[in-house]
Amino acid sequence: MKEQVKHCACQCETDQEKLERIGQVIEEYKDKEGSLIQILHIAQGIYGYLPLSLQQFIAAKLDLPLSNVYGVASFYSFFSTTPRGENTIKVCLGTACYVRGGKKIVERLKNILGIEVGETTTDGKFTLEVMRCIGACGLAPAITINDQVFKQVNPDKLPALLEKYY
Ligand code: FES
CATH class of the missing domain: 3.40.30.10 (Glutaredoxin)
Structure with missing residues (x-):
């Protein structure tokens, strides 16, 4: 079942707006060294956590296999793939x-x-x-x-x- 992008950390910005912002970040960082970790950091800051649907979005934008993005997101303890508490x-x-x-x-x-x-x-x-x-x-x-x-x-x-x- 496809996971829905929701449970945002900030109530004042829609999911679509957050994705647009993350898309801009990806454009800015994608050619820099170590960009995936930086992008995931910022994406988590914007979104609150890294659901699978967001990882898919990032993978598609970076033209990377989802397994690469998932591998990094699940390896480092500072990344969270489930919603975090307040x-x-x-x-x-x-x-x-x-x-x-x-x-x-x-x-x-x-x-x-x-x-x-x-x-x-x-x-x-x-x-x-x-x-x-x-x-x-x-x-x-x-x-x-x-x-x-x-x-x-x-x-x-x-x-x-x-x-x-x-
Ligand atoms: S072991 Fe050093 S602060 Fe806990």
Whole structure:
């Protein structure tokens, strides 16, 4: 079944307008080295994520097989092929954080949000991810919510922390 292009990150621009904008970006970048990754980055910024239909659009514009585009989009963890939540929670699972309770935080968040790692809540509020060390090891375990870092996170305080994002 063909996937529809929808679930945009920005409500004020139609999907068609976004595709036009992405088309312009492709024109601008297509002859530059490493252009596919750059284009996918910008396309994700415009669209919010990289659904298959958008990958097909990019592949056609670049005259590349879809498998090339899909290969890159699915290889790098910073690309998402499913809709992302309004807020992204990332739990550090670097050594220090892992040892000091990072895994417990992941389990608690999965429980609170009712999703697995890599998934988004049905209300579109949160996407849960894990990440490598962010250099806050001295104050492990650490998580980020969007661009904000939270250190020495206590799993019992997670519900109150998430409350602030509703
Ligand atoms: S291991 Fe988590 S911040 Fe370094």
